[in-house]
Amino acid sequence: MIKWLQKIFDIILPPRCLSCGKVIQTDNSLCPECFSHIRFISRPFCEKCGTPFPEETGDGLLCVNCLRKKTPFRFCRSAVAYDDFSKKLILDFKFFDHIENKILLARWLYLAGRDIFDAGVDLIIPVPLHFTRMIKRKYNQSAMLCSILSEMSHVPADYKSLKKIRHTRPQVHCDGKQRLKNVKNAFCVPHQENIKGKRIVLIDDVYTTGATLRECAKALKRAGAKSVDTLTVARVCDQF
Ligand SMILES: [Zn+2]
Numbered sequence: 001m002i003k004w005l006q007k008i009f010d011i012i013l014p015p016r017c018l019s020c021g022k023v024i025q026t027d028n029s030l031c032p033e034c035f036s037h038i039r040f041i042s043r044p045f046c047e048k049c050g051t052p053f054p055e056e057t058g059d060g061l062l063c064v065n066c067l068r069k070k071t072p073f074r075f076c077r078s079a080v081a082y083d084d085f086s087k088k089l090i091l092d093f094k095f096f097d098h099i100e101n102k103i104l105l106a107r108w109l110y111l112a113g114r115d116i117f118d119a120g121v122d123l124i125i126p127v128p129l130h131f132t133r134m135i136k137r138k139y140n141q142s143a144m145l146c147s148i149l150s151e152m153s154h155v156p157a158d159y160k161s162l163k164k165i166r167h168t169r170p171q172v173h174c175d176g177k178q179r180l181k182n183v184k185n186a187f188c189v190p191h192q193e194n195i196k197g198k199r200i201v202l203i204d205d206v207y208t209t210g211a212t213l214r215e216c217a218k219a220l221k222r223a224g225a226k227s228v229d230t231l232t233v234a235r236v237c238d239q240f
């Protein structure tokens with residue numbers, strides 16, 4: 001009966017490509033052409049920060065930045081390169097109420113996060129929005145992704161322990177140094193007992209310079225987190 005109803009439903013409202021709107025066979029997916037434009041990030045990449053390496057590079061290496069600097073992260077992973085194709089899916093989801101994109105994006109996150117989940121995670125936490133932005137935007141897209149990812153991975157999500165305490169300018173309007181200053185000390189952990197000793201994965205849509213994620217990680221580390229990983233749908237890649 002349910003299958004029969006589903007068939008009628010598919011005839012009236014057939015599944016459509018989330019990017020171009022063309023009719024396709026399966027729900028929450030892309031047509032073959034749009035899919036072929038998506039640049040998935042795969043090995044080789046820096047074991048720590050996930051920066052893609054040229055194809056001929058060996059596996060299991062660290063990039064110069066990770067060798068030189070101490071980072072607050074255990075692993076950073078992203079599913080796809082941030083370009084015009086992935087950007088459309090993410091911006092539609094973030095600003096234009098295309099909430100239906102969340103299943104596909106969460107599925108990509110889950111696949112990109114295999115290293116992280118294999119290494120062990122206790123909590124999934126979205127990068128929080130300041131409450132004024134939350135009112136304006138109606139929903140936190142990272143929290144939506146978190147909730148699906150939590151179902152897929154069976155790792156609990158925590159939406160309350162990390163708070164944004166200061167309104168900041170959107171990071172897209174800042175350059176490298178301004179980005180750091182803009183988000184400095186913008187996050188806090190009001191109830192440290194929820195975080196202490198936990199292995200945490202932070203979820204966001206795009207990894208650009210990592211400034212926001214780094215500030216979140218610092219706040220979590222100050223609260224006693226055992227480790228912090230980042231998992232983002234897309235990543236700005238210079239040479240990929
Ligand atoms: Zn398409």
Ligand SMILES: [Zn+2]
Pocket residue numbers: 046047048049050051062063064065066067
């Ligand atoms: Zn690195």
